[in-house]
Amino acid sequence: MKKRSIWKDVAITVFILGVAFVISVSFQNVFGIDEQITTLFAFAVFLISLLTNGYVYGIISSCVSTLAINYAFTFPFFAFDFITPVNLISAVVMITIALLTGALTTKVKRNEEIRLESEKERMRANLLRAVSHDIRTPLTTIYGSAATLLENGDSLSPDQRKLMLQSIQNDSVWLVRMVENLLSVTRLDSDNVKIAKVPTVLDDLIASVLVKFKKRYAAQMVLLSMPEDILIVPMDAMLIEQVLVNLLENAVMHGEGMTKLELRVYAEDQQAVFEVRDNGCGIPKEKLQDLFIGFYEQKEGSVDSHKKNTGIGLSVCATIVSAHGGMISAENLPDGGALFRFTLRLEETVNEQ
């Protein structure tokens, strides 16, 4: 990575100096002007300092320019002469331009980096705050129920005991999901490492998603429609599995009145399209806007107004899909219910023999 940027900077330097040289030569030979050549090289040095990292390239190119002007374009031609005051002045001017521009651009670039870093920091802080808030509720239930069962278990009726154990189980399942999502995010977030995409046959992905989903919601049927062709998509399968499980769970948790849950996969324009649709209550209009970024963006004050389950799921989906270079969207269906759709680039289509 670092090596590549060095090569890029060298290429920029050589290219700009080359262009300046060619133009100067043609000025001198075709038009017979040589007064503007110094200005031209000064401009070249300015551009190089602007476009490359640090001071080095600007200073090197200003030295090269001074020598070139001195040698080729000023009197005496094709000989070095450092005594003529004009030449000395142009050398000083060049180096000053290189230093000043270098200093300025470096400062601008550093400021930009700091701004990005603090933006990331702010997102992370928001995430942490929201997570710790969301985690408190289930922990309260678990801690409280376990303590009650231990201390006063004997005085409770079997039904009450069962209810408390049930809520311990439900809330720990919720915590497990939260942790899985956080793990997915950190997997993406660690130093912006590019995700390792492996070609995956969608049959295996979908089978795994549905088994996982069924383990948690045994009662909820999922209607599956998949193409006859075998579709292959390069992906980090664990992360895309997380996206699909999140979308299906989201339908169960928020699609009030849902009776039908559908998962559709099809190919369109070299893209694999995944659709999760339900016939529940749909998505409230005011939420549609920031459905996928809500979790990172919620303000401190508004955290309490969120129900505990509005959690992290959809934001994680969006992060994962965009890291794969895909698109995710949500809409309400005309006859009720919500539709979530995301796309991933297909590798190729293998037809069934």
Add this chain to the structure above:
Amino acid sequence: MNNKYKILVIEDEANIRGLLTAMLESGGFHVIQCDTCDSAILLYESYHPDLALLDLGLPDADGMRFLRYVRRNALTPVVVVSARTDESDKIAALDLGANDYVTKPFSSGELLARIRAALRSSRHCNEEGRLPGGKFILEDFLIEYDSRRTYYLGQEIKLTQTEYNIVAFLSEHCGKLMTYATLIKEIWGDRTDENSIKKLQVNMANIRRKLGISPSEPKIIYNELGVGYRMDHSI
């Protein structure tokens, strides 16, 4: 004393060890517990357990050492307990000969199902194996090894050579999770890379289609995404 299966539980966290013990005892198993790799090897030698349940993150040595020790001269089933964060360790353990894994957190149902399948697979190897003229029957699925024919729901299924080889290999290790690497080496003799894994997955998808098994209701062959495949009873 009794004829319960003996399970060696190797887990360093006391809470989880207690939980595993409770789950296993309620499932009718006899449990031997330990918390280090060294004591595990000691107990393994003196008790000869029917199965070992191994946590991969042990304090004194990597759980792999125990696995290597057992696999030098025994096929005792080993089921690995892993967290989602040590995926690569899990695959390494399976490649080294572990039978299966459960991911934390797990329910008692999941744990007992995995353990029973692993115990079944070890019996299977002992009794049937790949006998000439032998048959393999799993629910509605039948393989006739000598004529290389397969049947599902009474219908003959026409598989290609490769597909048959995959199915036959899985059936010989019924109940055991076979990793991509193991399968690819057995079927093609290839190294495991993106292309060979893709080839395996495509073959598997074709087998599923020929059997008419939808991904929404897996039967006979189950897949663990990114890890491998297992032929097994439906749970």
